[in-house]
Amino acid sequence: MTPSVVRHEKRRRWAVVAAVAAVLVSVPLVVAALPPAAEPIDPARLRALVLGSAGRPYQGYAESSGSLALPELPNLADVGALFAGRTAMRAWYAAPDRYRVDVLTTAGEHDVYRLPDGEYTWDYGAGTLTELVGEPTVRLPRAGDLLPPELARRILRAAKDDPVSVLPARRVAGVDASGLRLVPADPDTTIGQVDVWADPATGLPVRVEVTARGQRAPILVTEFRELAQTTPVVEAPRPVPGSGFSIASAPDVTNVLGALGQVPLPATLAGRRVASSDFGGVEGAALYGSGLAAFAVIAVPRNVADAASDAAGKAGAVPAKLAAGTVVQLTITPLSLAIVRSSVSRRSYLLAGPVTPAVLRTVADELSRLRRSGR
Numbered sequence: 089m090t091p092s093v094v095r096h097e098k099r100r101r102w103a104v105v106a107a108v109a110a111v112l113v114s115v116p117l118v119v120a121a122l123p124p125a126a127e128p129i130d131p132a133r134l135r136a137l138v139l140g141s142a143g144r145p146y147q148g149y150a151e152s153s154g155s156l157a158l159p160e161l162p163n164l165a166d167v168g169a170l171f172a173g174r175t176a177m178r179a180w181y182a183a184p185d186r187y188r189v190d191v192l193t194t195a196g197e198h199d200v201y202r203l204p205d206g207e208y209t210w211d212y213g214a215g216t217l218t219e220l221v222g223e224p225t226v227r228l229p230r231a232g233d234l235l236p237p238e239l240a241r242r243i244l245r246a247a248k249d250d251p252v253s254v255l256p257a258r259r260v261a262g263v264d265a266s267g268l269r270l271v272p273a274d275p276d277t278t279i280g281q282v283d284v285w286a287d288p289a290t291g292l293p294v295r296v297e298v299t300a301r302g303q304r305a306p307i308l309v310t311e312f313r314e315l316a317q318t319t320p321v322v323e324a325p326r327p328v329p330g331s332g333f334s335i336a337s338a339p340d341v342t343n344v345l346g347a348l349g350q351v352p353l354p355a356t357l358a359g360r361r362v363a364s365s366d367f368g369g370v371e372g373a374a375l376y377g378s379g380l381a382a383f384a385v386i387a388v389p390r391n392v393a394d395a396a397s398d399a400a401g402k403a404g405a406v407p408a409k410l411a412a413g414t415v416v417q418l419t420i421t422p423l424s425l426a427i428v429r430s431s432v433s434r435r436s437y438l439l440a441g442p443v444t445p446a447v448l449r450t451v452a453d454e455l456s457r458l459r460r461s462g463r
Contacts, residue, residue, distance in 0.1 A: 128254055128257070129254075129288045130254075131253055131254050131268040134252075134266055134267075134268050134284075134286060134288065134291070135252055135268060136291075137286065137290070137291025138240055138241060138284060138291045138292075138293055139241060139245060139291075140291055141237060141241065141286070141291035141293070142237075142241065143183065143184070144237075144290050144291065144292045144317065145181055145182050145183070145317065145318065145319040145320065146179070146181050146237070146315060146316065146317050147179065147180045147315075147316050147318060148178070148179060148261065148313075148316060149177070149178050149179075149312065149313050150177050150178075150179065150235055150236060150310060150312045150313065151174060151175065151310070151311065152174070152175045152231075152235075152308065152309065152310035153174050153175075153309050154171040154172055154175075154307065154308045155307050155308075156171035156172055156307055156420060156423060157172050157403075158171060158172060158420060171308065175191065175231050176192040176193075177189055177190065177191055177192065177231055177235060178190045179232070180321075180322050181320070182319050182320055182322050185203070185204045186203055186204060186322045187201075187202050187322055188200065188202070188320075188322050189231060189235070195213050196212035197212045198210070198211055198212065198213075199212070199325070200230065200232060201324060201325055203322070203323075205324075206219060206220065207220040208220065208325055210325050214332070215332060216332040217327050217332070218335070219335045221335060234308075234310050236295055236296050236310050237292055237293045239293075239296045239310055240286065240293035240296050243282050243284075243296070243298075243380070244270065244284070246378075246379055246380060246382070247282075247380050248379075249273070250271065250272050250273050250379060250380070251270070251273065252270050252271075253268065253269050254268065254269075255267025255268055255269050255283055257285075260285055260315075261294055261311070261312035261313055261314055262315060263287050263292075263294050263312075263315060264288075265288070265294050265295065266287075266288040267283060267284065267286075268283070268284050268286075269282070269283050269284075270282045270283075270284070272381065274377075274380065274381035276377075276443050276446075276447050277301070277379070277442055277443060277444075278300055278301050278421060278422035278423070278424065278443060278444060279298065279299075279301065279380045279422050279442050280300055280301035280302065280303065280422075281299050282296065282297070282298050282380075283295075283296070283297040283299070283306075284296050287317070290317060292317060294311060294315060295311035296308075296310050296311070297309050300421045302421075303421065307421070307422065351372035351387035351435060352372075353372065353385060353387070354454070356376075357376050357385065357450075357451045357454055358376070358450040358454065360376040360378075360383075362375065363378050363382055372387035373386045373387070376451075377441070377443070380442055381441075381442070381443050381447075382441055382443075383424075383439060383440065383441025383442075383448065383451070384438075384439070384440050384441055385437055385438075385439055385451065386437065386438045386439075387436070387437055390436055392436070392438070393429060393436030393437075393438070396416075396438060397427045400416050400417075400425060400427060401416065403418055403420070404418065405417055405418035410452055410453050410456040411453055411456060411457055412430060412432045412456040412457045413428060413429045413431045413432070414428075414429050414431075415427065415428050415429075415449065415453075417448065417449065417452075423440060424441060424442070424444065424445050424447070424448050425438075425439065425440050425448075426438075426440075426448045426449070426451070426452050427439075428451075428455050428456060429456075430455060430456045430457070431456070432456065432458065432459055433459055433460045437452075437455050439452065
């Protein structure tokens with residue numbers, strides 16, 4: 089065989105290899121570009137399926153991404169980080185009382201185990217396993233709350249009467265997911281819309297987008313990248329050689345913000361009644377309003393109010409006078425924050441919620457005039 093023929097044969101073989109490689113590389117892109125096969129589903133029915141999906145098992149990898157740049161409020165840096173950046177999570181969910189969520193970071197991972205007999209955390213970086221005792225009355229948000237099933241059910245449950253409409257189907261983590269869009273009916277909320285995609289067969293949510301009113305890009309997106317709707321085995325973690333073990337009370341708002349004290353709050357504020365029983369066991373903390381126009385009121389110690397005011401001031405907030413006190417207000421769309429100091433009761437309050445600043449200003453004015461008797 090002449091050299092020219094050999095070169096021709098080599099070129100032909102490499103051309104075949106290149107063609108095969110191009111096909112292998114392009115197949116996933118072509119498949120991803122194909123429209124999902126899911127048929128449109130009535131959005132009210134899809135909402136009902138999502139709300140009834142708490143018993144559906146799954147395991148997979150999810151990521152959330154937020155752009156809510158909260159100020160560094162005292163002892164709440166971890167909560168703020170959840171909504172201000174990317175959170176990578178691997179989850180094993182067998183039932184509402186049996187699951188495991190690992191938060192993956194460059195430094196390692198932090199795991200939460202929920203079992204019928206209790207809850208545990210494993211800090212990989214510190215090598216510490218902790219058993220949590222008790223059920224917190226008011227639990228702070230954590231990474232697992234941003235998993236698509238948890239976030240979707242929480243929002244749809246809170247806004248159960250708000251209208252929903254159909255969204256085009258979308259392929260997410262191998263699921264041909266049907267979509268719905270919820271638009272809050274209350275004009276005082278700063279949430280513009282919530283988009284949810286879920287498996288039309290099981291109701292399991294696979295992607296959620298939350299968009300502020302007046303904006304086009306979502307401020308929070310969470311979705312599965314890998315998903316299997318199978319039942320995982322979730323067992324209690326076992327300490328590894330050399331690791332530490334401790335027993336602690338489950339953290340709640342009072343652990344983070346300090347003793348709230350016996351501070352009675354009124355039954356209504358800004359025309360909105362106390363709405364959440366989750367706050368019922370903590371005197372000095374309450375959730376007012378309904379749906380996506382709810383806001384929290386927490387009576388906080390003076391040092392917490394001072395630190396929160398300083399943090400809000402660094403983020404651009406300025407104090408203003410009230411009828412009987414002062415307020416520092418800050419808006420980080422879609423969240424409104426306020427720190428209130430009353431000259432009547434000598435108490436301080438932290439207010440927060442996805443409501444307009446005008447609503448919190450009314451609440452602040454009413455709280456400033458509240459006497460120690462709660463009237």
